[in-house]
Amino acid sequence: MMADNPTLETEAPAPTPARRKGVKRRAFLIGSAAVVGGGLFAVWWGDNSARKRAVELTAKDKDGSFLGWLKIGEDDTVTIYTPHIDFGQGSNTALAQMAADELDADWSRVTVESAPADPAFANSSLGKGFLADMSGYPGVIAAMPASFISLIARQMNLQITGGSSAVRFTGQSGMRVAGAAARAALIAEAADRLQVPANELTTQDSQVTHAKSARTLRYGELAEAAAKRPLDDNPKLKTREQYRYIGQGIPRLDIPAKVDGSALYGIDFTLPEMRVASIMMAPVRGGKLTSVDPAPAMAIDGVEKVIQLDEAVIVVAKGYWQAKKGLDALTPQFSDGGHGGLSTASIYAAQDKLNAAGPKLTAPTGGKLVTGEYKAPFLHQAMMEPFAITAHHKDGKLEMWGGIQDPLSARMMAAESAGLDADNVTFHPMIMGGGFGRRFPPYSQIIDQVARVAMQVPYPVKLIWSREEEVKHGAYRPQVAARLQGVTGKKRMAAWASDYAQNDDAAAEGTVPYAIPNFEARHHQFISNQVNAYWRSVNASQHGFFNESFVDELAHAEGEDPYTFRRNHLAPGSRHLLVLDTVAQRSGWTTPPPEGRARGIAMVESFGTIVAEVVEASLKEDGTPRVHKAWAVVDCGTTVNPVNAAAQIEGGLIMGLSAAIGEQINIDKGAVVESNFSDYPILQMADAPEVDVHFIESGAKMGGIGEPGLPPAAPALANALFALTGKRVRQLPILAQAKV
Amino acid sequence: MAIETTINGKAVSLTAEPDTPLLWAIREEVGLTGTKFGCGIAACGACTVHVNGEPTRSCSVPVSDVAGKSITTIEGLKGADGTLHAVQKAWIAAQVPQCGYCQSGQIMAAVALIQKTGKPSNAQIDEAMTNICRCGTYPRIRKAIIAATGQAALEGTA
Ligand code: FES
Ligand code: FES
Numbered sequence: 001m002m003a004d005n006p007t008l009e010t011e012a013p014a015p016t017p018a019r020r021k022g023v024k025r026r027a028f029l030i031g032s033a034a035v036v037g038g039g040l041f042a043v044w045w046g047d048n049s050a051r052k053r054a055v056e057l058t059a060k061d062k063d064g065s066f067l068g069w070l071k072i073g074e075d076d077t078v079t080i081y082t083p084h085i086d087f088g089q090g091s092n093t094a095l096a097q098m099a100a101d102e103l104d105a106d107w108s109r110v111t112v113e114s115a116p117a118d119p120a121f122a123n124s125s126l127g128k129g130f131l132a133d134m135s136g137y138p139g140v141i142a143a144m145p146a147s148f149i150s151l152i153a154r155q156m157n158l159q160i161t162g163g164s165s166a167v168r169f170t171g172q173s174g175m176r177v178a179g180a181a182a183r184a185a186l187i188a189e190a191a192d193r194l195q196v197p198a199n200e201l202t203t204q205d206s207q208v209t210h211a212k213s214a215r216t217l218r219y220g221e222l223a224e225a226a227a228k229r230p231l232d233d234n235p236k237l238k239t240r241e242q243y244r245y246i247g248q249g250i251p252r253l254d255i256p257a258k259v260d261g262s263a264l265y266g267i268d269f270t271l272p273e274m275r276v277a278s279i280m281m282a283p284v285r286g287g288k289l290t291s292v293d294p295a296p297a298m299a300i301d302g303v304e305k306v307i308q309l310d311e312a313v314i315v316v317a318k319g320y321w322q323a324k325k326g327l328d329a330l331t332p333q334f335s336d337g338g339h340g341g342l343s344t345a346s347i348y349a350a351q352d353k354l355n356a357a358g359p360k361l362t363a364p365t366g367g368k369l370v371t372g373e374y375k376a377p378f379l380h381q382a383m384m385e386p387f388a389i390t391a392h393h394k395d396g397k398l399e400m401w402g403g404i405q406d407p408l409s410a411r412m413m414a415a416e417s418a419g420l421d422a423d424n425v426t427f428h429p430m431i432m433g434g435g436f437g438r439r440f441p442p443y444s445q446i447i448d449q450v451a452r453v454a455m456q457v458p459y460p461v462k463l464i465w466s467r468e469e470e471v472k473h474g475a476y477r478p479q480v481a482a483r484l485q486g487v488t489g490k491k492r493m494a495a496w497a498s499d500y501a502q503n504d505d506a507a508a509e510g511t512v513p514y515a516i517p518n519f520e521a522r523h524h525q526f527i528s529n530q531v532n533a534y535w536r537s538v539n540a541s542q543h544g545f546f547n548e549s550f551v552d553e554l555a556h557a558e559g560e561d562p563y564t565f566r567r568n569h570l571a572p573g574s575r576h577l578l579v580l581d582t583v584a585q586r587s588g589w590t591t592p593p594p595e596g597r598a599r600g601i602a603m604v605e606s607f608g609t610i611v612a613e614v615v616e617a618s619l620k621e622d623g624t625p626r627v628h629k630a631w632a633v634v635d636c637g638t639t640v641n642p643v644n645a646a647a648q649i650e651g652g653l654i655m656g657l658s659a660a661i662g663e664q665i666n667i668d669k670g671a672v673v674e675s676n677f678s679d680y681p682i683l684q685m686a687d688a689p690e691v692d693v694h695f696i697e698s699g700a701k702m703g704g705i706g707e708p709g710l711p712p713a714a715p716a717l718a719n720a721l722f723a724l725t726g727k728r729v730r731q732l733p734i735l736a737q738a739k740v
Numbered sequence: 741m742a743i744e745t746t747i748n749g750k751a752v753s754l755t756a757e758p759d760t761p762l763l764w765a766i767r768e769e770v771g772l773t774g775t776k777f778g779c780g781i782a783a784c785g786a787c788t789v790h791v792n793g794e795p796t797r798s799c800s801v802p803v804s805d806v807a808g809k810s811i812t813t814i815e816g817l818k819g820a821d822g823t824l825h826a827v828q829k830a831w832i833a834a835q836v837p838q839c840g841y842c843q844s845g846q847i848m849a850a851v852a853l854i855q856k857t858g859k860p861s862n863a864q865i866d867e868a869m870t871n872i873c874r875c876g877t878y879p880r881i882r883k884a885i886i887a888a889t890g891q892a893a894l895e896g897t898a
Binding site for chain 1: 843
């Protein structure tokens, strides 16, 4: 089944006007004692049947895991609590769509909250249960890719075997079940009240109707009693044809507050008497603060304190500007932790050496051997909101406010830094101005820093990282070098061997979907002083670039069209082939591009989603690339919200182009060279192409949507540039290579 | 000595030291947090406000420069009755924001562009809209600007 490009205007069902005769409009404020007069439904996996279901749905087996909550107010408002934090990917709306669909809720009265941001609820025993349970099974991080999960699993000593995304895990097995279970309880309650069999009742728009007797009950009047009923944790879920909200481009719930300035991000949080702190860390990661004279900072108006941490100096002042001026006045001395000899070039040299140790392929008679050495730099996430967390220590309790991907781990980390019991630490998650892998607690040094500062001052303090600190102390995408070898003949790939050096084994990302008789990929472990973290799409962006550029090289070596070459290595009837063919069709691959332009094609599967992209590029007068148009065809199984899913693909593609063209983090003498957007250029409007996004609704297992749009962008552009200039890009970024 | 300004139509006297960037006075002294800090060096546009109608990167303008001037922030775009500005409406219709952090600045830049040009061409959009969006919402920003100018022209506003 094919879906057309989603259009913004037509997708959203008109919200049902919120008018109901006789409804008492009690204005519930989320966060107040909102449960009064309504019902709170908490769905847990508890007994064996539930566990069976959990295993079925998630292939994970864990007792008592939190799945989802929803709350129905007396006035029919439905609040859906998700264990995820939405940092812009729209997952909260998608999750709410899934719960509301199964619940048959009136969408116009649905809101979504990140649990446990609601204090009324976090303070209740239920909230405690949530926290206790979450620490054993971090649903929050279910939003993250497999490598995140396995890393956390190791750190938290959990037995989690696979990864998933917010929507495909929490949504499919948590939110939908929660909605369906609550609906079943509402029906049961209505059946008792109306004295009719449950199977004569239908639900729609937050009402239960008995058609025979023409009687209707609102969810709001049933909720309180219904919530006390035992919940069926294995309720019947809707079939595809029954979906009402799933698959619709419903406007995102968080957007109105993001156009009028009212959305409060971590950096916006404020408390009475709060002070603001700025920080400077040892420029070389692993270095320490050796000395600092606080006097020059203390001489500045508004500066109150200079705090020395092991690896950093912090200035606390009345406001950010004063704190920054205070910091600028200091001349702190730092050690280099023994890493002062490290540079981008020395890292690549070490990696090349490791790769060279891999076995060499030889071409049989009549065959061709092609070798390509590829390089991808460290990359900075450049989330738009720099790190900022507020912390307040009072009477042995520490409270924190900020945007972190996993507030529960953040709480644990803060407790350890502050030397407090975790019970005495509260972390309030706030909206995040982007993340892209940066706000993952183990790499969010700010949690530890602000917790330590808060323990030393009697007032609340907000620590804000400057953009410079943000760029220089990132948790980067790993720098990777790869040597690829391919043997071809008769327009076919006969053998492929890749050797790549990086921190971790990218086994999944190192493979290609093409039928190649002899394929091997060897990982050579390489560790530097940099934290090798996650950057949108994790390892798929580097390896997607290597592999899809190299396939292109092999196609050209065989004198074959790169699209045809790829398709000849894909199984007829496969999802990959359909995705590839569709992008070729939509982009008009077989028709020549306008004068002065060329097209490139690439396809990468990541997070269970297959994406093929074509970009049409030219060179500007100064020789820099300009992408005019891009096409993306996506098979993620099912789209929950096609308008938002398209936004994620557009954004991923553009971020991929941005990185490919100009982004790099260089190391010199052990320290990061770049410092701000001035030398870490992000693609801007003038260079952002028009993007045509098309989904293939294959119905296959649901894949992710936030990341898979990114990896094909770089190779598609590099391949277009080859078609244009005959020069093969083997090192990223395309501009300003070998800057150091 | 206080610096007298008008912010969103109200007289405000700022007590921040004269070298304080307007951004921090708006955020910390006035308490309007819709204007964002992104880079501090006039490179990203997250802090864009209007100073006497001109789009201005407030992180790089000291408050001493805005004495006697009229400043509009994202919070000041709505009409007196609370209705959204045509550009804000267009932003919702096009479902522009992702993380949303850059969007106050984007909207302020777009409103200024539309005020200046009426119906901006693609080239004018490219030239004026230099704010960074890490989430890559550029195609939707462009769509929203184009849609908003249709609507604005019809309504005779903006
Ligand atoms: S914060 Fe002012 S331009 Fe970036
Ligand atoms: S919407 Fe996230 S930076 Fe623009």
